[in-house]
Amino acid sequence: MPPAGTTEPGEGTPPPDQPANPDLTPEPDTKPEAAPPAAPELQDPVVALAGSVQAAADELRRQQITLESLLKPLKAGDAKRGQEVAGTAAGTFAFAVDVPALLAKVQEVCAAEQVRRKDRLSAELKVMCGRAGLSMKVVAREPLVELRIAPIHVRLDRDRNLADVLYAQEKLEHCPASAEGILEARQRAVRTLEGDRAWNAAEFHGLLRRAWRYAMVDRDMERPDWVEIGDIHAHLERLLDYKKGYPRVRLAYDLWRLRRDRLLFCGGWRLLLGPATGDSARDKRRVLWIEDDAGGGQYHLTVKFLRQERLEEPAQSSGQNSGQNSGQSNTEGEHG
Numbered sequence: 001m002p003p004a005g006t007t008e009p010g011e012g013t014p015p016p017d018q019p020a021n022p023d024l025t026p027e028p029d030t031k032p033e034a035a036p037p038a039a040p041e042l043q044d045p046v047v048a049l050a051g052s053v054q055a056a057a058d059e060l061r062r063q064q065i066t067l068e069s070l071l072k073p074l075k076a077g078d079a080k081r082g083q084e085v086a087g088t089a090a091g092t093f094a095f096a097v098d099v100p101a102l103l104a105k106v107q108e109v110c111a112a113e114q115v116r117r118k119d120r121l122s123a124e125l126k127v128m129c130g131r132a133g134l135s136m137k138v139v140a141r142e143p144l145v146e147l148r149i150a151p152i153h154v155r156l157d158r159d160r161n162l163a164d165v166l167y168a169q170e171k172l173e174h175c176p177a178s179a180e181g182i183l184e185a186r187q188r189a190v191r192t193l194e195g196d197r198a199w200n201a202a203e204f205h206g207l208l209r210r211a212w213r214y215a216m217v218d219r220d221m222e223r224p225d226w227v228e229i230g231d232i233h234a235h236l237e238r239l240l241d242y243k244k245g246y247p248r249v250r251l252a253y254d255l256w257r258l259r260r261d262r263l264l265f266c267g268g269w270r271l272l273l274g275p276a277t278g279d280s281a282r283d284k285r286r287v288l289w290i291e292d293d294a295g296g297g298q299y300h301l302t303v304k305f306l307r308q309e310r311l312e313e314p315a316q317s318s319g320q321n322s323g324q325n326s327g328q329s330n331t332e333g334e335h336g
Helices: 045-068 071-075 079-090 099-132 179-194 201-218 229-240 248-260 278-282
Strands: 136-140 145-149 152-157 162-167 170-176 269-275 288-291 297-307
Touching: 045 099, 071 079, 099 136, 099 145, 099 179, 145 179, 152 179, 162 179, 162 248, 170 179, 170 248, 179 248, 201 229, 201 248, 201 269, 201 297, 229 248, 229 297, 248 288, 278 297
Parallel strands: none
Antiparallel strands: 136 145, 145 152, 152 162, 162 170, 269 297, 288 297
16 A cells, blocks of 8 residues: 555546645756865865875885785795796786885975965965954064964964964964964964953952952062062962963963053052063063063063052152062053
């Protein structure tokens, strides 16, 4: 019996002016068209070489197995069997592998591609950054090219086709040196720096001041003074209580955001940053790289809050920062 909803041939045929049930109309016997292959000019020439090298390696392995099959009859002195195996093997080789020629081709293509990549990657990044509304500029050319796609830095090793994505001199991501790969890695890095909570510059300013006070208590300081960033970071991490912790690179990013939002002065308190110099600048465990708006920056060692009733440029402190060695410079007066 036919399944429900269908008819036997010749039964229940609709009249000519009535269309057949579209649900029962057989689909045309067609298959979706396969996606066209990538245009040859869009395929990385170095990657394309891998196919040729793999085919040559596979053939050489097969030829090795074939030649090794000759060893047994030859070592046994079996001339008849040796002739038979050699005759059979002669017709099984797919192609002759010219290893020196293949290696010369690899050298030629790789050398040419290193030159082409420099211009191609730069052009592709400019186009894609423009589409995404991002600014890009070159901040260094030696020993490796370094770009800034604000606020992230990208250090390119174009010969190896690799890129490091950094912030505050710390590597956050590693990716292929392609425009798409770099922008995706940049996006991941920004998400890491910003975390899941909404940014509130005034709230962060207040928490940072509380952490500074706690650090002064730890050192039995009775009057407001300079405190090392590392001491403040420990208290700030506890106050923020992030599930994934609060690494130093996020502190550097949040201090940059305070500058960006022009909120170093808030609630009658101005945040001052003490630059690191001499021996202190060489000890990266104690200092923190804080960027400026142009993508440059400087290592800082200490933090201090100055009480002010209104926004004005603070007077420079006299003498060295308390408790520091190495001739550290005085305050850094920033307008909020």
